[in-house]
Amino acid sequence: MLSKEAPIGVFDSGIGGLTVVREIMRQIPNEKIVYFGDTARVPYGSKSKETVTRFSRQIVHFLESHNVKTIVVACNTASAYALNELEKEIDIPIIGVVKPGAKAAFQTTKNGKIGVIATEATINSKIYSQYIKELSPDMTVIGKACPLFVPLVEEGLLQDPVTDEIARRYLTELIDLDIDTLILGCTHYPLIRSTVAKIMGEKVTLVNPAYETARELKEMLTAKGLLQMEAPGLGSNQYQFYVSDTTDKFIRFANSIIKYGILSAKQVNIEEY
Ligand code: DGL
Secondary structure: OOOOOOOEEEEEOOOOOHHHHHHHHHHOOOOOEEEEEOOOOOOOOOOOHHHHHHHHHHHHHHHHOOOOOEEEEOOHHHHHHOHHHHHHHOOOOEEEOHHHHHHHHHHHOOOOEEEEEEOHHHHHHOHHHHHHHHHOOOOEEEEEEOOOHHHHHHOOOOOOHHHHHHHHHHHHHHHHOOOOEEEEOOOOHHHHHHHHHHHHOOOOEEEOHHHHHHHHHHHHHHHOOOOOOOOOOOOOOOEEEEEOOOOHHHHHHHHHHOOOOOOOOEEOOHHHO
């Protein structure tokens, strides 16, 4: 029997999933969170389906060892490649970021032309297109892999002429194809949202799957009677962060994304799970 008091498990290939954590903290502030960032094995976006699934399975086992009540796959690549498999293997609810993002884009578009920017793996999987076309086969979905965005964000070049130039090169073809909605299909991309918005212009609405995922998570927990209504007591260790590589860079980065004040993270050997 799952308990309301149990934490929510959230994972990503590294730091990008913190944009999802940030939304969960905002939308359902009473929840406890156990976050795992696979900083030793990032990036997932250039790896095979088999590898991403194996890594994701280990992380799910790790989160289950913390008795989480649900798992959020806060990584588009892992949602695209591993979620279907993982769903079959575990007893607790598990949600990814792709379906909520696809649904929001479908609800947003007026001209039926939706762009998706993401890692190579997510684009090659065609998962966004698949979900959107399930909602309506008339939609046109145009994917564009933007592999340099993740290292640019990880280097902290969020507002930088180099990022502007690279974004312009990636995005020009989407502008030419007259999309009116663009999915930020990688958890790092909300951090360069203003750059993308500037280049795409006012006529294009950006969809952030992190926001939509937190909304869907809240709905799901409410429907299952698992939403935590009371704030956890002082000293309850509400937010716990784990990574597979050293913690210093992660803590610095986490504090630049989340204003909560992350003082510590623990390194774990994820290969043991
Ligand atoms: N977090 C990943 C995603 O959302 C991007 C980083 C990576 O390639 O691992 O797809």
